[in-house]
Amino acid sequence: MSATSLRTQPGNWDMSGATFVDAGINFCCFSRHATAVELLLFERADSPEPLAVIPLDPQVHRTFFFWHVLVEDLRDGIYYGWRIDGPVNTRETGSRFDRNKLLLDPWCTTVSDLLWERLAAARPGGNLATAMRSQAVRDAYDWEGDTPCHIPLADAVIYEMHVGGFTSHPSADTRWPGTFRAVIEKIPYLQELGITHVELLPVMAFDRQDVPPQTAALGLENYWGYSTHSFFAPHPHYACDPSNARDEFRDMVKALHQAGIGVILDVVFNHTAEGGADGPLINFKGMGNEVFYHLDFVDRSQYRDYTGCGNTLNCNHPLVTRYLIDCLIYWTHQMHVDGFRFDLASAMARGEDGRPEHHAPVLWSIELSPQLGRAHIIAEAWDAAGLYQVGDFPGFRWAEWNGHFRDVIRAFVRGDKGMVAQVATRMAGSSDLYQARGRLPSNSINFITCHDGFTLWDLVSYNHKHNVANGEGNRDGHNHNLSWNCGVEGPTDDPAILALRRRQTRNLVSLLMLSQGVPMLLAGDEVLRSKQGNNNTYCQNNELSWTDWRLVEDNQEMYSFWRGLIAFRRRHPTLRRNRFLTGRAAQPGGLADITWHGLRLHKPNFEDASAQVLAFTLAGATPDEEHLHVMMNMWDNDLQFEIPDLPPRQWYLAIDTAAHPALVEPSRQQAVSARQVAVSAHSVVVLEAR
Template structure:
């Protein structure tokens, strides 16, 4: 576009709202910079313009209020692109400032950005990068939500589906019109509905830097695919839009469509670090405007960054200005973009005070928890960071849910066949009360998962003992070595039918256990069709079929897909699996049986203290007289076991789940094969029975596990 005049008149503007705000008079620009001596606003005709058509130098006597710089450009149309330039001290050892008057800086409050000109290498050295910087765009906000609002599915009823927005439709077999975009995901909503999930948890969709990868990785033509390299906390990622200038509205279209289908939207938020990296990282925005405020810097030499994230820098998120900035971002995504909640990457880094030490009353965490405008938004913490702070079960706050890494590790070991875990397995199945109950928290504080984006996929978990990340270009040094996996006898692909059958059974075991556990289950997209990453447990840079959802495998792995759907359906029709309070093993008021009774192969005899035990069973009462009890039996040993089954006078047991079979999940009214009050459970498998009828019956209780 071309502006209708070469220069626009200006007025002082205001400081109340960061970013570019379209008003009746023009566009108000505002940005924070505490120690800058001079700020220039650069205006461009379009995102690829070689030079600005107007440069506005701000007068600190007129255009600065406290530490916010502002100006109103009269009559400026939306569609204008802009950057900031900041001059000031660069005595990095003493003040930590990194002002560079040659750098074209991206507005940290920008809601629409473009990186078409972006060159990360140019931004890493001092001097002018006007022709290779990211740019922000002025966009008028007149979106029609058509009555949409954030939805509220209670966490105890949630089934979360973690997915990469673009990777879900990038595969050539996806059949979408614009693969890898917000629009493409709308076309796949029927699939999500059939699967039965309640929320999608999207890997980072805030604008990030795809060029942020190590040199050897970049040399292989690989880019930052996952997106854990955010630079703009208010802008949707432009590469996921069909039209980059409409990225914000295209994302809104997606949210609105998901809400119409009854599906909530959770965002994976990366507040712990940014794409600007460490000392040798690029200057994009925060470094050039307020490096000494926005980042944790070394106490003795403020040229250096304190790195609690493993990514070169750590956001100083509990500084008052930074806390406001980040909370404003969350409010924006809830109020203006209608998202339903957030998962916070390396959230323990957000608990660190300005001195770097953990704080229980960390301002950012508590302002997020207690904000009246965020009280209906789900908030989930990855309760650890890369510097050794591990807070699973002890994350600050009360409402925060946590990725339960202890659940993941224990269930992997249990299904692998590790002995002597029975007591803790029962505790994890029952919602991890040992972690949460003493502090007044609930089963919904535990987000249970077996796999996630970071690590093996489900099929690789049962197919590999070791990571195989050579294709990432880091000599297989990247990614975790602690996978707690088992390859079932052969490393990697196998055409041995017995090994393939065992792997499929193990995969079904994991999904069944996940759906039978109290707490909030989270699935990794692709696990339901046994997607493989060929042993790569760190596909952060693999924007290719290694990471993309394998739509060409949906039909071939239909039995597994049906099993996952069936287990979600079983969970949804049994409120006893989604309790909002911890199980007690006691008979509740007005009831005739305990909420749960624990067993081993014999009734009332769980092997809490047997160091060789690999078997566990429980009987779970319904929450109402209409809900039938469930009886689950787990045999992770190598021999078939005969489990005693409780007698329910006037009722009979139906077979609901048997992971030794290819269907795995059975339709209602399928009779169980009981012999002398027992049922045979095959090696490395589990069976679930469902009582026919609705009247409560007596079931003997047993001692409870600790916790």
């Protein structure tokens, strides 16, 4: 087939990407400074040569800065790409046109990387035989009445997981390991655990080859997925049939919704897979480098890198803002996701000059969009260039990963002294960060661990990172981990150390689930998964990173504790308040919503630089809810805590992280009649009054 044998029409400029219309497929892309544009069509994903090359006449196929053509009678599933030429004086203009490079459609919803070679796309010359292809796939999906879950964040328990790693281990025993379909097979497990949302590490199509050369030489690849190239397309390697990735993703979302579980996507709008000046041309660079990226003010061949990944998306350029908003609307309305977590979101707050803007157009457009009004929006409120906005992120509806919560709770539980005032503030919802600006406790996403750093078990097993396997000389990953190995670095057979480590994990989990705000846990922490001290497994697509399902049985006690704590939180609305605590009673003569204590009642020792104990009484949110009394002892000795007398209610022991079992169901709880309670060293005790 040649271009002359195809029938074409001018097409429309207001249909970005490949759009099926009655007469055929309308193709459209953006390139302001292009001088020549060609559309290439391919029969298959692995076709080394195009079956047709269609040159676009700017007098016919260009409107404003959009290039468009309608090709009649094309079959469903055709593969395609663009070649674009234009000015090459990059140092002055920022343009990086290369007429020999095949470019992906930034709006494509299905993509193939079957032939992809990243290095070939970074070298001069053509790359037809090694480029990715976009695919035009007709959309006829039947949602069967599915809608997003709309579970309020205040009631959420978020489970951060990697789609591939969740089921790739042989012990997962799934039919399609490492795929969207395999996640469906594990939904009963997620239901039993009790979480309300999964937060998926990047599922938008990313470049697995985007790793440093020394890392690639070890046979490693980009595993986490923070290297997006196609923001509208699901990652093809998470699908059994890459050409059907969009519908396989939808099947997973629909199944999760049927189980009452919401879906939050981790999106990477701060940078792309195209890297810096020596990186490949995939799409944006070859269409409008000077539009899509922050470039150096003097030498526009260089990139301003606020992300540590070689480039930074110019999010507040009007076209880029529109592109990103359209992307979010697509994933909410066409893919039915419930929300988004934005990686290095503070990079999105930078204006076109690179300076932080409190009224950053892209962030406020997301905040105020009526089409995104019911989607959860969560910011990782910092970037890699020193901008840290936890508590001060633009907007009001945005929730934030609360890095202060993580650091304070880690330090307190490992035994740092003088932390109790900070612990009280964090567990009460971080009012110092959010209340003055009219925000709510649910603006705080509380977490102890996440994909980036130690797992929960490694946090109590290692003082230092052990990242040599990544091929970067142990230079990568964080050094400030606030961890404590309990006496021995790494694995040990010492029963006393192992017992202490297990108790410490229960302490960390308890403080997380007893805090106001929104708790998030890392997949595998509920069964004490280890990454052997590697706190940056971005490149480890192997058993080091995968969930080992044998641990569910091996660490059944910890799994049961997690499950019980999630249920405990669910039956206690007082732990899920969406207004800040006041220290006052809701009704005259009633119990204050919160009262702080130390070993002695009403004496929390907030000013004591050596304090390692804290307690509080939390009133029930409704008249028939139990009051709670929480006691935390991070000292090396057992201690006696006074407890308040609340007649006619009686205290019952619900949680003791030093006991076995550590959590007791209400029907089996023992009454506490003494005026003092013994709390073991390095442990947490919780009482319920009814």
